[in-house]
Amino acid sequence: MQLAIFIIFGALALGGALNLLFQRHPINSALSLVVVMMSLAVLYWSLGAEFLAAAQVIVYSGAIMVLFVFVIMLLNAGEEQHTDGSRAAYTVGIPGAAAIFCLLSFVFLTERGALQTSNVGGDLGNGVDNIAAVSEILFTKQLLPFEVTSILILVAILGAVVLARKEQ
Amino acid sequence: MIHLTNFESFLLLSVLKVAVVLVITLTAVAYTVLLERKVIGHMQNRWGPSRVGPFGLLQPLVDGAKLFLKEDLMPLAVERPLFVLAPMIALGCALISIAVVPFGAITRVHGVDMFEIANVNIGLLVILGITSIGVYGIALSGWSSNNKYSLLGSLRSTAQVISYELALGLSLVGVVLRAQSLNLRTIVDSQSAHGMLSWNIFGGCQFVAFFIYLMAAYAETNRSPFDLPEAETELVAGYHTEYSSMKFAMFFMAEYANMITVSCVATLLFFGGASSPFGHLIPAMGGRVVQAILPVFWFVAKVFAFLFLYIWVRSTLPRFRYDQLMSFGWKFLLPLAMANIIVTSFILAMRG
Numbered sequence: 001m002q003l004a005i006f007i008i009f010g011a012l013a014l015g016g017a018l019n020l021l022f023q024r025h026p027i028n029s030a031l032s033l034v035v036v037m038m039s040l041a042v043l044y045w046s047l048g049a050e051f052l053a054a055a056q057v058i059v060y061s062g063a064i065m066v067l068f069v070f071v072i073m074l075l076n077a078g079e080e081q082h083t084d085g086s087r088a089a090y091t092v093g094i095p096g097a098a099a100i101f102c103l104l105s106f107v108f109l110t111e112r113g114a115l116q117t118s119n120v121g122g123d124l125g126n127g128v129d130n131i132a133a134v135s136e137i138l139f140t141k142q143l144l145p146f147e148v149t150s151i152l153i154l155v156a157i158l159g160a161v162v163l164a165r166k167e168q
Numbered sequence: 169m170i171h172l173t174n175f176e177s178f179l180l181l182s183v184l185k186v187a188v189v190l191v192i193t194l195t196a197v198a199y200t201v202l203l204e205r206k207v208i209g210h211m212q213n214r215w216g217p218s219r220v221g222p223f224g225l226l227q228p229l230v231d232g233a234k235l236f237l238k239e240d241l242m243p244l245a246v247e248r249p250l251f252v253l254a255p256m257i258a259l260g261c262a263l264i265s266i267a268v269v270p271f272g273a274i275t276r277v278h279g280v281d282m283f284e285i286a287n288v289n290i291g292l293l294v295i296l297g298i299t300s301i302g303v304y305g306i307a308l309s310g311w312s313s314n315n316k317y318s319l320l321g322s323l324r325s326t327a328q329v330i331s332y333e334l335a336l337g338l339s340l341v342g343v344v345l346r347a348q349s350l351n352l353r354t355i356v357d358s359q360s361a362h363g364m365l366s367w368n369i370f371g372g373c374q375f376v377a378f379f380i381y382l383m384a385a386y387a388e389t390n391r392s393p394f395d396l397p398e399a400e401t402e403l404v405a406g407y408h409t410e411y412s413s414m415k416f417a418m419f420f421m422a423e424y425a426n427m428i429t430v431s432c433v434a435t436l437l438f439f440g441g442a443s444s445p446f447g448h449l450i451p452a453m454g455g456r457v458v459q460a461i462l463p464v465f466w467f468v469a470k471v472f473a474f475l476f477l478y479i480w481v482r483s484t485l486p487r488f489r490y491d492q493l494m495s496f497g498w499k500f501l502l503p504l505a506m507a508n509i510i511v512t513s514f515i516l517a518m519r520g
Binding site: 027031034038050051053054055057058061062063066067069070073074131132 | 250289290293294296297299300301303304307308310311319322323326327330333337348350
């Protein structure tokens with residue numbers, strides 16, 4: 001059953017990603033991205049990372065993508081014009097994407113021993129509780145990166161405030 | 169009797185649980201509408217619905233039949249797929265979150281807990297996540313209707329829900345710190361030591377968090393005094409202006425189902441869930457069946473009290489202005505919630 005969940009949501013994520021590319025209307029693309037993110041959240045959960053899954057849904061699908069949809073609605077963006085595409089996309093983009101795909105699969109396949117095999121969906125049956133472990137690592141070993149990230153976000157907030165402030 | 173394997177009995181009992189909870193929730197939704205009309209009627213010195221059945225008790229059935237039989241209008245300029253999808257998202261998200269709510273004491277039949285559909289170890293986050301997905305229902309309905317009032321209503325609603333979600337989430341952190349878990353069952357158990365005195369709102373000193381939660385939850389469910397998304401004096405009916413028949417009914421049901429979910433969460437987090445307010449003062453009476461049903465009774469009583477409060481507030485307070493709403497959320501509730509987290513964690517650190 002766990003394998004079935006993995007296959008269903010993996011297919012859903014792939015289908016959503018393809019739909020994101022092929023849809024003409026920006027709001028349909030945005031909604032496909034939401035589907036991709038939700039499916040990824042289910043996959044995370046099936047790998048035992050339940051906190052990551054919840055954060056993915058709350059932060060990405062529930063906040064960031066809502067803002068995307070919000071902006072599309074406000075701008076009232078119409079359907080995109082489909083062009084033949086720029087030449088750069090064909091000459092650089094497609095080979096580049098293929099190269100990255102080949103490189104990643106090569107690395108994953110050769111380093112299979114070091115990466116270890118994960119039990120697909122095996123963590124769904126016996127519930128794990130790893131929030132305490134995640135937070136302990138986050139606030140002890142990874143404290144510096146964590147704080148630096150928070151400062152980065154703070155800078156972004158300040159930038160937004162400066163941009164939004166009215167000219168006196 | 170046929171012998172079932174563990175998996176089969178689990179499957180059968182789970183399907184049964186889902187069906188029963190769904191039916192009870194939908195009935196509760198219908199009768200909350202009636203309760204609201206009756207209570208507001210009495211508060212405004214009139215009778216409310218009183219013609220259909222004794223005391224108007226059959227009114228929800230008639231309303232349901234009316235909405236079913238009405239013509240399903242589909243305006244020409246709407247974005248069809250999203251227009252149809254939006255009410256489904258709204259109602260689906262409203263109903264799914266009830267799945268992680270434990271509404272009774274642990275009662276196992278064939279190893280399956282009968283009074284909770286799914287005991288998830290991040291139950292609280294699941295509820296928050298599903299609530300945040302529910303925004304899409306309102307956002308898409310407003311946009312796909314191709315109507316300026318709908319769009320304005322849905323924009324207001326989206327902005328309001330995103331803003332108040334922060335205060336809502338932060339107000340729950342104090343409770344999570346006390347229980348040291350996100351599992352709703354564990355959070356309830358952490359308040360069950362001395363009856364009413366160990367509830368988070370009294371013994372846990374989380375009353376500030378409770379009031380933040382209550383106000384943020386009213387805004388999240390788009391209820392008065394934060395019902396700007398459907399402010400009928402300025403926006404016709406807000407995001408569901410173009411909807412009719414069952415699609416309108418789905419939005420309506422979603423609103424009331426959300427009210428029930430929010431009341432359930434408030435009960436679980438601050439009022440000890442299904443535990444009795446008297447703790448062990450009253451000796452255990454009756455057989456196993458009574459002992460299983462009594463906690464459900466307490467739970468329902470607490471949820472009912474919250475629903476009544478919802479209605480009471482609606483008939484008492486006037487609507488906020490939009491800038492007041494935003495500054496209230498960002499400048500008052502959010503800092504207060506943060507201060508509550510700091511004080512709570514400080515006290516917990518001093519004690520432990």
